[in-house]
Amino acid sequence: xxxxxxxxxxxxxxxxxxxxxxxxxxxxxxxxxxxxxxxxxxxxxxxxxxxxxxxxxxxxxxxxxxxxxxxxxxxxxxxxxxxxxxxxxxxxxxxxxxxxxxxxxxxxxxxxxxxxxxxxxxxxxxxxxxxxxxxxxxxxxxxxxxxxxxxxxxxxxxxxxxxxxxxxxxxxxxxxxxxxxxxxxxxxxxxxxxxxxxxxxxxxxxxxxxxxxxxxxxxxxxxxxxxxxxxxxxxxxxxxxxxxxxxxxxxxxxxxxxxxxxxxxxxxxxxxxxxxxxxxxxxxxxxxxxxxxxxxxxxxxxxxxxxxxxxxxxxxxxxxxxxxxxxxxxxxxxxxxxxxxxxxxxxxxxxxxxxxxxxxxxxxxxxxxxxxxxxxxxxxxxxxxxxxxxxxxxxxxxxxxxxxxxxxxxxxxxxxxxxxxxxxxxxxxxxxxxxxxxxxxxxxxxxxxxxxxxxxxxxxxxxxxxxxxxxxxxxxxxxxxxxxxxxxxxxxxxxxxxxxxxxxxxxxxxxxxxxxxxxxxxxxxxxxxxxxxxxxxxxxxxxxxxxxxxxxxxxxxxxxxxxxxxxxxxx
Amino acid sequence: xxxxxxxxxxxxxxxxxxxxxxxxxxxxxxxxxxxxxxxxxxxxxxxxxxxxxxxxxxxxxxxxxxxxxxxxxxxxxxxxxxxxxxxxxxxxxxxxxxxxxxxxxxxxxxxxxxxxxxxxxxxxxxxxxxxxxxxxxxxxxxxxxxxxxxxxxxxxxxxxxxxxxxxxxxxx
Ligand SMILES: Cc1ncc(C[n+]2csc(CCOP(=O)(O)OP(=O)(O)O)c2C)c(N)n1
Numbered sequence: 001x002x003x004x005x006x007x008x009x010x011x012x013x014x015x016x017x018x019x020x021x022x023x024x025x026x027x028x029x030x031x032x033x034x035x036x037x038x039x040x041x042x043x044x045x046x047x048x049x050x051x052x053x054x055x056x057x058x059x060x061x062x063x064x065x066x067x068x069x070x071x072x073x074x075x076x077x078x079x080x081x082x083x084x085x086x087x088x089x090x091x092x093x094x095x096x097x098x099x100x101x102x103x104x105x106x107x108x109x110x111x112x113x114x115x116x117x118x119x120x121x122x123x124x125x126x127x128x129x130x131x132x133x134x135x136x137x138x139x140x141x142x143x144x145x146x147x148x149x150x151x152x153x154x155x156x157x158x159x160x161x162x163x164x165x166x167x168x169x170x171x172x173x174x175x176x177x178x179x180x181x182x183x184x185x186x187x188x189x190x191x192x193x194x195x196x197x198x199x200x201x202x203x204x205x206x207x208x209x210x211x212x213x214x215x216x217x218x219x220x221x222x223x224x225x226x227x228x229x230x231x232x233x234x235x236x237x238x239x240x241x242x243x244x245x246x247x248x249x250x251x252x253x254x255x256x257x258x259x260x261x262x263x264x265x266x267x268x269x270x271x272x273x274x275x276x277x278x279x280x281x282x283x284x285x286x287x288x289x290x291x292x293x294x295x296x297x298x299x300x301x302x303x304x305x306x307x308x309x310x311x312x313x314x315x316x317x318x319x320x321x322x323x324x325x326x327x328x329x330x331x332x333x334x335x336x337x338x339x340x341x342x343x344x345x346x347x348x349x350x351x352x353x354x355x356x357x358x359x360x361x362x363x364x365x366x367x368x369x370x371x372x373x374x375x376x377x378x379x380x381x382x383x384x385x386x387x388x389x390x391x392x393x394x395x396x397x398x399x400x401x402x403x404x405x406x407x408x409x410x411x412x413x414x415x416x417x418x419x420x421x422x423x424x425x426x427x428x429x430x431x432x433x434x435x436x437x438x439x440x441x442x443x444x445x446x447x448x449x450x451x452x453x454x455x456x457x458x459x460x461x462x463x464x465x466x467x468x469x470x471x472x473x474x475x476x477x478x479x480x481x482x483x484x485x486x487x488x489x490x491x492x493x494x495x496x497x498x499x500x501x502x503x504x505x506x507x508x509x510x511x512x513x514x515x516x517x518x519x520x521x522x523x524x525x526x527x528x529x530x531x532x533x534x535x536x537x538x539x540x541x542x543x544x545x546x547x548x549x550x551x552x553x554x555x556x557x558x559x560x561x562x563x564x565x566x567x568x569x570x571x
Numbered sequence: 572x573x574x575x576x577x578x579x580x581x582x583x584x585x586x587x588x589x590x591x592x593x594x595x596x597x598x599x600x601x602x603x604x605x606x607x608x609x610x611x612x613x614x615x616x617x618x619x620x621x622x623x624x625x626x627x628x629x630x631x632x633x634x635x636x637x638x639x640x641x642x643x644x645x646x647x648x649x650x651x652x653x654x655x656x657x658x659x660x661x662x663x664x665x666x667x668x669x670x671x672x673x674x675x676x677x678x679x680x681x682x683x684x685x686x687x688x689x690x691x692x693x694x695x696x697x698x699x700x701x702x703x704x705x706x707x708x709x710x711x712x713x714x715x716x717x718x719x720x721x722x723x724x725x726x727x728x729x730x731x732x733x734x735x736x737x738x739x740x741x742x743x
Contacts, residue, residue: 118585119588122585122588122589122592123592123593123596126639127639130584130585147639180739181639182581182642182739182740183580183581183638183639183640183641183642184639185636305637306633306636307630307633307634307636307637309633310629310630311630311633
């Protein structure tokens with residue numbers, strides 16, 4: 001069949017099983033948009049900014065496990081996607097970005113809306129392509145999808161010139177033969193001897209701790225993971241992105257590690273004699289100072305990307321490959337063990353800290369973010385999807401919104417991208433229309449992509465927005481409080497009336513300033529048929545505790561002060 | 572320590588950029604870089620010399636392998652190898668040092684490839700040290716201009732370093 005390049009783009013998307021894409025039109029990708037009417041099986045979502053579209057596709061991918069697809073036109077359309085691409089790259093999200101490029105003859109002549117997008121995105125994509133010939137569109141898109149989802153997933157960008165979109169292939173047929181890329185190696189299997197070595201280390205360890213990362217979820221290894229942990233009773237510490245890989249309520253689950261990890265989690269890691277790093281990459285936010293990191297622990301690293309092994313932390317055994325398969329091989333070699341003594345040591349570390357937790361303090365009339373998130377957790381179902389923006393509210397969500405199920409938490413970990421929360425929630429909702437979806441955002445980050453409320457209205461979907469409104473760029477204010485003498489330079493922030501903003505978009509807006517109001521608002525939002533934006537007016541100068549200052553040892557934490565200073569009521 | 576890496580890459584647009592970008596992004600400094608075709612269709616060969624500890628170079632190798640177009644990376648530093656650099660050196664011959672210049676060309680087994688009444692172009696091939704040595708000798712005799720190719724390297728012995736089992740590459 002005769003097909004245009006633009007049609008081939010859609011044909012390839014259909015063949016890849018894509019049912020929803022997020023894109024924004026412009027001059028250079030008009031042929032693709034013109035051909036869209038022939039492909040009603042694909043739902044196209046129009047964001048209000050390409051960054052939003054990119055994050056939507058990202059959220060879509062994170063909860064569905066499918067490849068997320070975002071499109072933009074040449075020049076500014078493509079550059080607006082850059083933040084979304086970098087976000088996906090840092091968190092290893094399988095995505096394909098399709099950008100349009102000016103006509104091939106004009107490339108290099110600074111044509112209108114010409115940008116070297118493959119050049120710009122080279123270090124923030126897993127791979128990228130410039131396609132100038134219509135014949136190359138199909139093979140390139142096939143490779144792009146294959147690379148995006150295989151091995152350690154990541155974003156792939158395909159930049160297609162306008163003339164390639166407009167040209168025709170006379171007898172086009174889809175090629176579904178196996179893709180072979182000469183220099184690409186997504187699959188590794190560790191040697192049997194290394195597996196045995198790992199099992200021996202586990203069997204002889206007295207104080208092991210598992211560090212469970214995003215790889216457990218990405219590798220769909222949740223059941224193998226649970227079987228392993230339970231057989232040998234190894235306590236589990238979670239990374240931010242690992243949450244959901246192991247149920248929060250499980251007695252072996254210690255909670256989040258790292259900069260805002262609870263003291264018992266970080267202390268357990270520091271005192272361990274064996275660390276089992278499963279699909280995580282020893283980011284500086286989880287290790288603290290490397291010189292003092294878990295000095296007496298041997299380390300086993302299960303990882304799909306060889307370049308991550310021995311990168312930040314030297315390990316004793318590196319098992320490179322598919323975590324699901326590796327765990328299935330390791331578990332039978334591991335002995336049953338109660339580990340009663342070690343688990344008691346950790347349990348004892350917990351006791352004293354829990355009392356100081358803000359949610360356990362009597363109601364002073366002040367609303368804390370922790371209360372809001374705690375209430376939210378209590379009121380919504382376990383399979384509710386929660387996305388976050390970046391900042392204090394993100395850490396509070398990680399601490400208080402106990403994640404029980406896989407792929408129900410969506411957050412920008414590696415890049416820490418403000419503006420991610422709302423659009424990623426839209427993508428998540430479109431991927432899982434039957435699920436309740438909430439996004440927890442700060443007043444600052446929300447305003448970076450708040451225009452996407454309009455996308456919610458246009459898509460007629462229900463996404464609830466919980467704004468943790470502290471009147472500050474809270475996380476930065478916290479650093480200024482701790483490390484810069486409370487010099488609150490450019491962190492106080494004025495916001496519009498969020499209730500009216502919601503209403504202006506045809507959505508419902510609510511406000512809550514006390515614990516009682518918070519509970520009522522959450523209930524009301526859940527029952528309301530459309531999307532609801534809640535402005536939670538929380539304590540302005542609350543901080544996330546505990547905190548390991550950047551570069552300090554993991555167990556050198558700033559703890560919540562025992563005397564809490566609150567904003568005067570009349571403010 | 573200076574390492575000599577041989578990197579086999581697919582001959583595709585932008586590959587050189589990807590490699591160079593990786594070195595920059597991971598904060599490695601390229602000392603020299605050469606690239607050219609091989610006797611295998613679609614396969615280019617780079618020789619890159621780079622400063623770093625053994626550990627740094629192992630990391631670099633792992634990062635290089637992440638690039639989709641990189642086929643093979645070999646560190647020849649601690650192997651028996653032949654490494655050659657080529658320099659063209661234009662020298663001023665309008666001085667009383669003219670005879671001395673010719674003597675040095677003899678001693679270093681270099682070659683004169685262009686002669687005018689005022690100047691010579693000398694071609695010299697050899698290891699980095701040999702060329703550095705020659706340049707040091709030439710400096711006081713009046714270098715007008717100089718260019719070097721950077722090292723190319725090959726392992727000694729009868730085996731090929733290129734290891735492409737069933738990868739779909741064919742000899743030209
Ligand atoms: C795009 C972007 N710009 C700047 C930052 C730096 N940053 C990290 S957290 C933060 C404050 C966020 O404030 P807000 O959205 O109000 O959330 P809060 O911390 O108060 O919960 C800032 C500015 C960032 N992470 N992303």
